[in-house]
Amino acid sequence: MAGKGFVKPVAKPAFNYPAHDLHRDEQVTIAADPYDTPDKAKIFSINFAEHGFLPIFFVVTNDGDQPVSIINMRITLMTSKGSKLTPVDTDGLYRRLSNPSKPGTNVPLPFPRKVKGTVTKQEMDEIESSRFAAKAVEPHGSQAGFFYFDVADIDSPLRGATIDISGVDDAKGTELIFFEIDVDKYLDAPRNP
16 A cells, blocks of 8 residues: 555445435435454555554435535444444544554553554545545435444444434435445345455
8 A cells, every 4th residue: 555545435425335224215225334353444544443443334315306514414323332422533543543552551640652653635635535524415416434333442343333424404404314225234134246
């Protein structure tokens, strides 16, 4: 990856992903595609798993004739053990990436800490270009990007999890019924070799 810029995956229409929620009447589908394996995660130069983050690629497809607003979209990853995780903002990513901690190295006294590293320009560019940043989805189109979840202290965050999405509005500003994506559909889907 050295020397190459990050290339975001090309989004297929959301209904093509195993883990999706299709609202036929509203003509909107949202899909979640976790990048939870080393093979999928190799598109990044940053090892997010090593830092306790789970990147999930979200795709919102609008098959209707009017735009859909996603400026107020809220996403919650609900684990099977009841943890409610929301996406980490860019500052949270930078903080963890520039100051990684290792288990068992906490010092109880308030000694000054050395800065362990910084986030490079390339890493910042990669995070910015990968993030889900769309505010609307045009008619018969899709928008996609990554949200990052802090799963550092959670064993098996995906098995039995659901992703709840609200704040998706139609062209008149009326909120659509919330979306719920069953992550087990992704985990149980056949894998491409």
